[in-house]
Each structure stands twice: as structure tokens, then as C-alpha cells.
Amino acid sequence: MTDHVRWGILGAANFAREHMGPAIHLAKRGRLAGLATSSAEKAAPFAALAPGLQVFDSYEALLADPEIDAVYIPLPNHLHVEWALKALDAGKHVLVEKPLAMKADEFDAVIEARNRTGLLAAEAYMIVHHPQWQKAKALFEDGVIGRLIRVSGAFSYDNRADVGNIRNKPDTGGGAIPDIGVYIYGAARFVTGEEPERILSARINRENGVDVWSHITADFPSFHYTGVVSMRMAQWQDMTFHGKDGVMRLTAPFNPQVYGQAEIELHRKTASGEPEVSTIRFPAVNHYVEQVSAFNRSVLMGSDYPCPLEFSRGTQAMIDMVWAAERAG
Structure with a gap:
């Protein structure tokens, strides 16, 4: 790894184009280096933002590239755990859009993979960085x-x-x-x-x-x-x-x-x-930029990340309690 974090994004989601792509570009000690999308039209705004951006035609191709250090995952909610695990297994640090999982116990596999690989994995709960x-x-x-x-x-x-x-x-x-x-x-x-x-x-x-x-x-x-x-x-x-x-x-x-x-x-x-x-x-203050800057610091300097997966799991546990209360009437 260089003196900055080289980021890739899985998918050209609107939110990534409007908020997180620019945040990665502006954050301290980070660079938007890759985007996985098969659409040249969707890739164009990202390439305009980050000259030299490498566009991959599949998520797997981006994860296989050794020039990518970390990935941001803005995919639909039901795909978050699957691709977070694939990214960690590919040796990438991972920032996953919230909610990372649909149930609290689904966090456990990601926490285990984080601990096993020694990589940083976090949910993009940006407000705590503001x-x-x-x-x-x-x-x-x-x-x-x-x-x-x-x-x-x-x-x-x-x-x-x-x-x-x-x-x-x-x-x-x-x-x-x-x-x-x-x-x-x-x-x-x-x-x-x-x-x-x-x-x-x-x-x-x-x-x-x-x-x-x-x-x-x-x-x-x-x-x-x-x-x-x-x-x-x-x-x-x-x-x-x-x-x-x-x-x-x-x-x-x-x-x-x-x-x-x-x-x-x-x-x-x-x-x-x-x-x-x-x-x-x-x-x-732009909390998306602050979030990515905090992530970069943790990756490069080993500093504690302000919003660990255990905190995000606790919020999902509260959501699970709400669903259970609804079912109970």
C-alpha cells in the first residue's frame, strides 16, 4: 500500500455518484482509483471526477486487482453481507452502505471475517463522524x-x-x-x-x-x-x-x-x-468526507475507527426488536 488508500466502488449507484464518490476523492489520504460497472454511460461521471479512474466490467475483476486497497459497497441492501465477505476474502478493506445486514446475527460473519483477515470493515454510518x-x-x-x-x-x-x-x-x-x-x-x-x-x-x-x-x-x-x-x-x-x-x-x-x-x-x-x-x-462540514478520512487514518495509521461493526450491530439489534414487537402486536 502507498501513503494513501486506493479506493474502488462496486457499482455506479446514484448515491455513490452524488455523495460517496466525491467524498472519496476529497478525503485526506485517499484516492478514487476504480469503479466496477459494465455501463460506460454510468462510469462517465466518475471518470470526470477522478482522472485516471480504472473501470472494471465486473465486481470480481475489481476485487482481484492488487492496485485496489479498499472498496465501498453501495449495492442494494440484501447484497451487502455477500459482497462484504467477498471483498474481505479478496484482501480489501470494506466500507459498506447501511444497513450492512438485514438482521443483527448476519453481522457476525462479517465481524469474524474482519477479525480473521485483520482488515478494516465498517458500515457507512456517517453521522458519528460529524x-x-x-x-x-x-x-x-x-x-x-x-x-x-x-x-x-x-x-x-x-x-x-x-x-x-x-x-x-x-x-x-x-x-x-x-x-x-x-x-x-x-x-x-x-x-x-x-x-x-x-x-x-x-x-x-x-x-x-x-x-x-x-x-x-x-x-x-x-x-x-x-x-x-x-x-x-x-x-x-x-x-x-x-x-x-x-x-x-x-x-x-x-x-x-x-x-x-x-x-x-x-x-x-x-x-x-x-x-x-x-x-x-x-x-x-461534509460528514461523508470526514467518514472516509477517518477510514483512511485507521487503515494507514492503525487508529481506532469511530464506528466499529459492533456498534452497527447494536442498531440492527434494536431494529430486530422493533420487528419482533410488530409481530407480537
Whole structure:
């Protein structure tokens, strides 16, 4: 390996073209070196972004190339585990789009392969790399809102018109919870360091076999949780941590710059008892770039990766609990 990580992408997905391809190109100590696609038309935007890009006509050909150090996998959800394992067995570090797996125990094979090969494997849970979330965790741990009582999360958009979208198809692992539930569930776990004890309620609406709207409530060891995700509602993002002494609210917590500016609002009282709102702003950070830069550091320098597979497995375990609560009625 050189002094930078040479990246390949399996498939010319729209998300890879719009977000992760540019992020790999911009990240410190990384280079977009390869793309696996049989479509010259789909390869063109990537080649324009990264001159000298090598285009492979199959995933297997990219994985066999010794000039590729790491691969990003943005394939449909149901293919993530299969190709993560193939990439690790081919000697490549792996960053897999979320959700890495459809059930928590499916993570175990990838964790075993990571441990066996000594390579880095991670789910692309980009928000934990953003300073908005790192600051929120630090503020919570410093006790600025006092004893935590309630956490609520909401993430919604409307893609009902896009009937061909893989998120609207059950055979590709579609659904709102696999797509965006990972954010509102994992964010609560990341900030608090706690795991859900039980799902109190799970109301889920489905269309064509996929969940399109859900409202869940859960008990964590020290707080009550409420979460809503939907692919059939007006666009909205919000995470709120409500404590005895204050409220911490994160705006644009999942798609900063695209949805809005990332901010942390702190609602507390002054020493004289007057209400006070202070705002911390993060106007220019790209969390996809930060994610790839962190991955490169871990590969090249051996530093701890901020979002290990064990954390991502825990979020999927919470999703599994939601599915079980739905089945139980």
C-alpha cells in the first residue's frame, strides 16, 4: 500500500455518484482509483471526477486487482453481507452502505471475517463522524441537560412517486426503517451509550410489503424513547434530548447542507431562572468526507475507527426488536 488508500466502488449507484464518490476523492489520504460497472454511460461521471479512474466490467475483476486497497459497497441492501465477505476474502478493506445486514446475527460473519483477515470493515454510518454529533455526545456526557428523561427522533421524506426506487421494493431489503430508522435509533445509542431494554409499542404501516411509516416507543435504562420514520411524509429531521435541566435539539442531524445547517440548540435557564437558548453551528462540514478520512487514518495509521461493526450491530439489534414487537402486536 502507498501513503494513501486506493479506493474502488462496486457499482455506479446514484448515491455513490452524488455523495460517496466525491467524498472519496476529497478525503485526506485517499484516492478514487476504480469503479466496477459494465455501463460506460454510468462510469462517465466518475471518470470526470477522478482522472485516471480504472473501470472494471465486473465486481470480481475489481476485487482481484492488487492496485485496489479498499472498496465501498453501495449495492442494494440484501447484497451487502455477500459482497462484504467477498471483498474481505479478496484482501480489501470494506466500507459498506447501511444497513450492512438485514438482521443483527448476519453481522457476525462479517465481524469474524474482519477479525480473521485483520482488515478494516465498517458500515457507512456517517453521522458519528460529524462534529455536530461528537459535540452533542460530549455535552450530554458533561451533564449540560441534567438527568435524561426523554429522547425523540424523527426522519421523513416522500418517495411514493418513485415506484422503482429500491427502498420501495421488498426483494431488495427496502423500507423506511432499514433506510433511515438506523439514524434515529443509532443516534440515541451513540449519544447516551445505552441500549434499549424493550420496545413498548411498534405501529407500522406497510405498502407493497415494505414499511413506509412507523412510530415506536421504547424503554432505555434511564430514559423513554420515541421515534418516527416515514417515506410518505413531508421532509423533516429532528433529534431531541430532553433532560431535567435542559433540552438539546439537533437540527439537520442526518443530511446537513442538503436538508439544512447542522446546529445544536441548548434550551436552559440562566442563574436567575430566565429561559436561555444558545446555538452551536456547524456550517461547512461534509460528514461523508470526514467518514472516509477517518477510514483512511485507521487503515494507514492503525487508529481506532469511530464506528466499529459492533456498534452497527447494536442498531440492527434494536431494529430486530422493533420487528419482533410488530409481530407480537
